[in-house]
Amino acid sequence: MKRHGNQEESEQVSDRRQLIKAAGTAALGTTLVASALNNAAAADSIAGQYCMTIVYEYGPDVRFDFDYYENTHMPLIMRLYGDSISRFELRRGQPGADGSPPPYIATLNIYIADVEAFEAAAAEHQAGIRADVPKFTNATLTAQRDRVVAIAE
Numbered sequence: 001m002k003r004h005g006n007q008e009e010s011e012q013v014s015d016r017r018q019l020i021k022a023a024g025t026a027a028l029g030t031t032l033v034a035s036a037l038n039n040a041a042a043a044d045s046i047a048g049q050y051c052m053t054i055v056y057e058y059g060p061d062v063r064f065d066f067d068y069y070e071n072t073h074m075p076l077i078m079r080l081y082g083d084s085i086s087r088f089e090l091r092r093g094q095p096g097a098d099g100s101p102p103p104y105i106a107t108l109n110i111y112i113a114d115v116e117a118f119e120a121a122a123a124e125h126q127a128g129i130r131a132d133v134p135k136f137t138n139a140t141l142t143a144q145r146d147r148v149v150a151i152a153e
Contacts, residue, residue, distance in 0.1 A: 045087070045111055050118075051146040052110040056139035057103065058093055064105045065136040066092060073132055077110075080125040084117035085110055105139055 045051070056064060069090060078085060089109040093102030112118045133141070 045148050045151065047148050047151055049086075049148045050112040050115050051148065052108075052112065052143060053146050054108040054110070054141055054143045055104040056106040056137055056141050058101055058105040059139070062105055062139045063137060064139055066090070066106070068136040069106070073129075073136055076132065077129060080129070081118060081121040084112060084114045084121055086113035087111035106137075 056062075074088060074090065078088060087109075088111070089107075091107045091109075093104045093106065095101060
């Protein structure tokens with residue numbers, strides 16, 4: 001459970017979470033009401049939301065330029081896909097408890113606010129985005145479309 005400095009902050013966070021959950025329930029078709037929520041509320045995912053998970057495999061000769069990805073590639077995707085994306089996460093793989101290297105050097109989660117707009121943007125811009133990949137990595141990537149099934153808090 002998240003801790004907050006005062007009761008008012010705690011109530012605001014609780015209200016945002018209730019709004020997000022209600023928005024997920026009120027979603028019509030594949031267009032989610034969550035895209036209209038403010039940035040603080042949109043930071044939480046909702047059951048039923050569609051996502052794209054992309055993993056870049058780790059290997060001894062793999063390079064991944066996190067600075068380039070964060071400062072150039074992510075903003076490019078956000079500009080081209082616009083409001084069809086509600087949240088975009090970039091995570092760096094960490095060694096296991098035994099010190100073994102991570103299976104993935106990077107993991108991305110893209111939370112889709114509007115599936116139809118996302119698919120339209122992908123059809124229009126995917127080739128250009130893929131052409132940018134060699135600028136930040138030589139890793140093999142695997143992409144998977146997901147749907148949030150459950151959330152525990």
